Amino acid sequence: MLLIYCPYCEEERSELEFRQAGDAHIARPTNMTEMSDEDFEAFFFLRDNIKGLTFERWRHLNGCGRFFNAARDTVSDKFLTTYKAGLPRPDVSTLRPATEATVETYEATESNAK
């Protein structure tokens, strides 16, 4: 069970109080009605499903109720940082290495063996 730092409560809380809420930094276009099918598809349907560093939204649902953003590594499952909604993406280079070598996966063990 993860601990997640809530940028509004200013402390780490149990994952049990939070809900994931999809990718971050996808702003709803202001010119919705004029969007082409392709643009709408890109905005609403297409997601990158990144392996590694990803920016996503979380809500401190059973806490302060705020939505906020997080930089998380989908391989190590580690949160690199969290920040308030509306703030720009943090500088990735200042964060820890995206994928840490210590992650044990079946694939990793496999490749060791070969």
Place this chain on the structure above:
Amino acid sequence: MADLGADATGIVPATRTLPLAGFHGGSAAAVLSAAVPATRLSLRAGPDAVQALSGALGLSLPVQPKTSAFADGRHALWLGPDEWLVIDENEADLMAAVSASGALHSATDISHRNTAILVKGRSAAAAINGGCPQDLSLTAFPVGACSRTVLAKAEIVLLRTAEDAFRVECWRSFAPYVSGLLTEAAEDAGN
């Protein structure tokens, strides 16, 4: 139909049925009881309104996370950056109080939405930790600390009223679950 007034109508005024009427339990080390009825407000406002609303409520609305204020039977709990839970144990008209503030805010009466269980005793924190994942040591959760959080599968608002006492607020329909879980956990913590 004109407003004829209560006397003339012959209407029998409705009585209250409390969700946790008569509830008490737990163990010697963590005594559980139902809190008496209180008025409650979900208060929402931006930072500009804090001073005016504080004046109207007669206490300083807390602006630090996980803190509360208390004055004359009235608690104001920080729940989020623009959200407070105000509880008045004397059942004062909180809606009227804040509406007189003149500041931009949202107030919703939730006196009947919530109910509360009081947990008291040396193992009070241990009992709540039967379902609540927060660190309830006095360093991490001192007297006056408060938080919306979870108790197993229910949402609660937790307020520490003394070193050995907590108020557990929950929505009324969750009261049987919350009181049931606390009963088991208090018995375990009391051993």
Place this chain on the structure above:
Amino acid sequence: MSGANRISGAGRLTPAKTARFVFDGRSYLALEGDTVASALLANGVHLVGRSFKYHRPRGIVSAGAEEPNALIGVERDVARQQPNVRATVQEVFDGAKIVSQNRWPSLSFDVGAVNNLLAPFFAAGFYYKTFMWPKQAWKHVYEPRIRAAAGLGVSPTEGDTDHYANRYAHCDVLVIGAGIAGLSAALAAAKTGARVILCDEQPEVGGALHFDTSVTVDGEDGFAWAQATAARLARMDNVTVLTRTTAFGYYAQNFVGLSERVTEHLARPDRRLPRERLWQVRAKRVVIATGAIERHMVFANNDRPGIMLASAARTFLNHFGVAVGRRVGVYTANDSAYEAAFDLKRAGVTIAAIVDSREQPSEEVLAEARALGIEVLAGHGVVDTSGKLRVASMSVARNGGGSARKIPIDALLMSAGWTPSVHMFSQSRGKVAYDFDTQRFLPGTYAQDCLSVGACNGTNDLQATIEEALAAGELMANATGFSAPEKLELQGSNAFAWTGGMAGSAEGAGPDTTVKAFIDFQNDVCAKDIRLAVREGMHSIEHIKRFTTNGMATDQGKLSNIHGLAIAAETLGREIPKVGLTTFRAPYTPVSFGTLINHSRGDLFDPTRKTPMHALEEAEGAVFEDVGQWKRAWYYPRAGEDMHQAVNRECRTVRETAGIFDASTLGKIEVVGPDAAQFLNLIYTNSWDTLKPGRCRYGIMLREDGFVYDDGVVGRMAEDRFHVTTTTGGAARVMNHMEDYLQTEFPHLKVWLTSATEQWAVIAVQGPKAREIIAPLVEGIDLSSEAFPHMSVREGRICGVPTRLFRMSFTGETGFEVNVPADFGPAVWAAISAEGEKVGACAYGTEAMHILRAEKGYIIVGQDTDGTVTPDDASLSWAVGKKKPDFVGIRGLKRSDLVADGRKQLVGLLTKDPKVVLEEGAQVVADPNQAVPMTMIGHVTSSYWSENCGRSIALALVAGGKARLGETLYVPMPDATIAVEVSEMVFFDKEGGRIHG
């Protein structure tokens, strides 16, 4: 006498404190503090189980949690039966009923042992290869039979009558393991004032001090020092000492799961106590002091009862006072086994010989052996054993071959060295590193804030262990902000420093073809199976593990891992670290389901939400249905009525007189602020600027993709205040959806949302006499249609308490929804019911509600829509603001697929035979005579018998449905094909006049 093999004066148990227990129907005497294993051995019982695959007789191998063989069932009563308990962990209590497992009809004569003779057919991978054909036979023939024959214990058939507890706990330093290392670390950490939790799986702290009686700490006997230290720690306010508590899982961010066995050792536990308690510990720092596990030697027939780990025999002697044999052999590659032999010899047991595979054992142990008159055969191996139900002899030969000497024995102790228990470290995602010098995997790269100390860190020397642990305890406490003025010092001493050890097949494992030299007792995996796996092409240790089942199940490689790995490496011609170690998985030892579930059972399985009026409805005889977590009154049968009759009466009464309905579960959201209308404009398809205070409007909410998400009536209470209602099931989800948009897309709007679902009890009064019923109770509101038309809301009083009174209807009748603060709900319900009774009204439930709304063609989001339905598909285009510049879903609605012809649209269906009621979910086809599979053009979403229409009615989603009005379609069912006619969605009062009455 508590067993013939109890040595007077040996061990730490009190001879006067006895307990009687039953093993497989026979009664035995034990001492308090005995494990089942020590008590059985005291009574000369070595045979305790049959192996998993070959049903070979098996005995006790260890004295701890690593035990692979001695799995037993513990039975307290018909409901409280626990299978697969380790006899070496389960403490004896007076009256305990213990049964062996995996044998039929009895332990000493087991029919399944024929598998042993058929062993050539049961090689590794046998199941995978043999039972593949014919395909169907696996599920119906092979698997059930194999399971019946090979299964471990039997699960109880009754519900568990025990209860279990949970505790979340936080600490600065968690110390896992309370041997000398863990105790030292805990002492140093506790001294700083840091919050410390110390846990150990055994009933008493001490770890290896249970058997190593040569240890002293600061001059005091080691075990006594350990008990005194634990007691001292337990008295400190900042320390929690948990014994009988296994750390079973190490998860992210120093989150560690502990399982505490609270009453397992008690004869008559207080039923208020939980049987087990789950501790979910969040530690700032963790000290891992989990020790090491002795490895067995891999040689021919090394699995006979009586063959066990040397340290186990030493534990049985020095802690429990039990001699595991009278004429004991030793086969070792390590010095530690010598100490077991010395202790037994001093206790009067004959040591037949110490067989040491090493040419040069250390001088110290050889000297002591000579002094005690024990024969040591260095450079020798045990090449075979004999004995059916207990070992009777060992055959010893010089390394490299030659003739074997058969030595009679009744127990054989073995040690191939010690495997550091890196399970917790590995579970923490730390990376182990192979130490070539000592042939061990040791903690390498740390992934979390933890430190390993003592034997699990590869530290052998006693004083080095103490110093390492003291330093770690202090360091970890310092890291959390605590410090002590002075350093702690402890001085330890012991008899011998141990050297030696080996991994893989020992001398005597013999050729592959016939010999069974076991590496994994529990899974019946032999050295030859590993070699076979490699020959069959399994080159990854993960594949070898799965092919052979080595280290699987409850063993998790505690004994077998290193041997299996060494043999695989040798066969592959690679170094051990190149072959890789299988990942250690949680749990370290099995955790019962009850512990994991703890409080979440029975009434506490999930919250059951009841409305304020629930008790009154129950008293009126309501039958309830589950709607999410809510219990809702489904129908109110009267004497002699079945559900159908009750529902028909309720439906009829509403339209003829009036009905009273509990609508409290509907979601309610208070939307407040100067920009409230603007916010609702964006969230709903409708326009809200034009709605005047005091009026209501039905609103539809879409997702951005244009599909209907939720619906409900919204009342404007004031310019800046709306009372929004949602579906019962949608309440939480809609609140989240609205908060999401408000916080992240429209944060500039001055508006706030508050859930008010439970603030209000809601009583719907519907029907021609609705006004008549509530009128006598209401004050301050003119109820006339002129002053209070359909779709209005007023504030006033009812029964003397405040109300938000809505004039609205989900039945098509004149209707009111009385909202009162929830505590007043029951009293107001009772008053309205009393008024209703005067005119012949009745309470109605959700079933009647569903029918009444279907008669009017009102949809239920989630029943008639499924996340692929647009407002137009549901004939709700009228509720979409055509001139609005923006709302959630506005662009989605214009997607080509959403405006294409032939979309599934909601229509009515009338069966040609009015008595036939369609099944909800049934598929609709155009041509019933087409070949199967037919082209399905839609499905039935709602279907009921309508008493008011005198026939069945249904709603369905049908492709191009609105253009098919009057068309005949078909609903094929298993027994018949039902002809239906496509109709309008409104079946009753098509003009809609009644609602305005």
